[in-house]
Amino acid sequence: MLMDKFIIQTEAKRCLECKHKPCVYACPAHNNIPEYMSKIKQGLWEEARTIWHSTSNLPELCGSLCQNENMCEGACTLNKIHKPVKIGFIEKGVSELFKEIVDYPKDKINHRHLVIGLGPAGIANALKMAEYGYIVEAIDSNALLGGTVYNLVPDFRFDKSILNDIQHKFDRLGIKIRYNTYVGKDVLLKDLIHEYDTIFIADGLGLPSSVDIQVEHLKVYYAQDLLNKNIYSKKDLSAMLGDKIYIVGLGNVAIDMARTLRRLHKEVHIIYRRTIEDAPAGKSEIEAAINEGVTIHELIGPVSYKMKNKIKLLNCEKTCLVQSTTGGRGLVQRVPNSETYFQIDDLIFATGQKTSEVLFHDSGVVQTPEISPFATNYPHIFVGGDRINKNKRIVDAMVTGLTVANQIAKGSYETNH
Structure with missing residues (x-):
């Protein structure tokens, strides 16, 4: 349902329009x-929509999923005296008003552009390139665009019909998509290199990161796989998992996993080796999880997971943070003689993701970050999204897609393939 313009305007009128624009x-x-x-x-x-679209072409995603309290809203001057302007709320509301609007190109350009991976970076890049007039095609391994937004973010946190709205924009702009296709398996990158004038690779982080703990003949789960099964494959996690579940990690995937399991009436605990203030998950999402009954244990890390007398035990140690000599976040150190055991039913890792190199296999393509974060050894092939951002936010991924599109439009690359 569309937000009322009056409600959006009322919130916007709280903005002080600061000249220093924090x-x-x-x-x-x-x-x-x-x-x-x-x-x-x-x-x-x-006019408002035009201003926003000049720097952000995914307000429907950013308005819903951005950690605004850590970015724009966190910097709002009104935090000093009251609550910040609800910028994300306004962004989402205006995007709903204009969800049918498509920026058609004035002229078509005889230049074939391929996007590999339709997460936020790939979507932003494909839309921008089509608006510039390029002939755009895309390949994605899922059945619908969105990347992790599609197959990891639970329905209770994001309305997936928004992805259908974006799909309609693709259709109206003439962007052709090959779904359920894995580059590196179903089609090879080396065969695509010479078919297109430019290629943008934004395949994301497809593999879960492992954790260095001792596991003795017990099955462990990865939150990425379970969320995908629950959302994409509609698997029944309630029957698959026990009643008392521990999750390692405190990013958004960990929180989404925990809140999903609470809806299945599981007892859910999260262990995190840093403090809640250090967590990559959004503050509002952490608060929601706690309010829904998730228990968070901070400054504690796993050591081993084993069976003893038919009881599953998770052995953990307390941790502390010491100041880094190079600045930034504190370094994690284990506290000696601080071991504690938890009796659990299942253990889930949610400690980040990493890229899969299957896509690049036998292609001869390698990233060249020493030249540019977006560059490869082929001047007409670019990379973006989590492949260079490493588990950053949706808005960061979108920015990489737009940056590469703008670079191509300006002709600031060579084509010698």
Whole structure:
């Protein structure tokens, strides 16, 4: 259901339109938020949309899933006296008003562009390239665009019909998509290299990261796989898992896993070797999980997982943080003689993801970050999204897709293939 324009305007009128624009600098896309709010206040909705679209073409995703409290809203001047402007709420509301709008190109360009992977980076890149007038095709391993938004984010946190709206934009812009196709298995990158004038690879982080603990003949699960089974394959996790479940990690995937299991009436505990303040998950998502009954144990890390007298035991040690000599987050150290045991039914790892190199196999393509974060040894092939951001946010992925599209449009690369 569309948000009421009056409600959106009322919230926008709280914006002070600060001249120093702290919210803009806190946004990875550098959206011109004060100017955007000014147009909304005046009822100039199309002008507001144009301003936003110049730096962000996925407001329907960012407005719903961005950790705004850690970015634009966290930097809002109103935090000093009251609550910040609900920038994400406004962004999402305006995107709903204009979800049918497509920016058609003035002219078509005889240049074939391929996007591999349709997560936020790939979607942003494909839409921008099509709007510029390029002939755009895409390949994705899933049955619908969205990447991790499609197959990992639970329905209770994100309305998946929004992805259908984005699909309609692809259709109207003439972007052809090959779904359920794995590059590196169903089709080889080395066979695609010479078919296209430019290629953008944004295949994401397809493999779960492992954890260095001793596991003695017991099955462990990965949150990425379970969420995918629950959302994509509609597997019944309730029958698959026991009643008392421990999750290692405190990113968004861990929180989504925990909240999903609470809806199945499981007892859910999260263990995290740092503090909650250090967690990569959004503060609002952590608060929601706690309110829903998830128990979070901070400053504790797993050591071993074993069976003793037919009881599954998770052995953990307390941890502490010591100041790093190079700055940044503190270093994790184990506290000697601080072991503790938890009797559990199942253990789930949610400690990040890593890239799969199957896509590059036998292609001769390698990333060349010393030249540019987006570059490869083929001047017409670019990379983006989590392949260079490593588990960052949706907005960061989107920015890489837009940056590469703008570079190609400016002709700031060579084509010698």
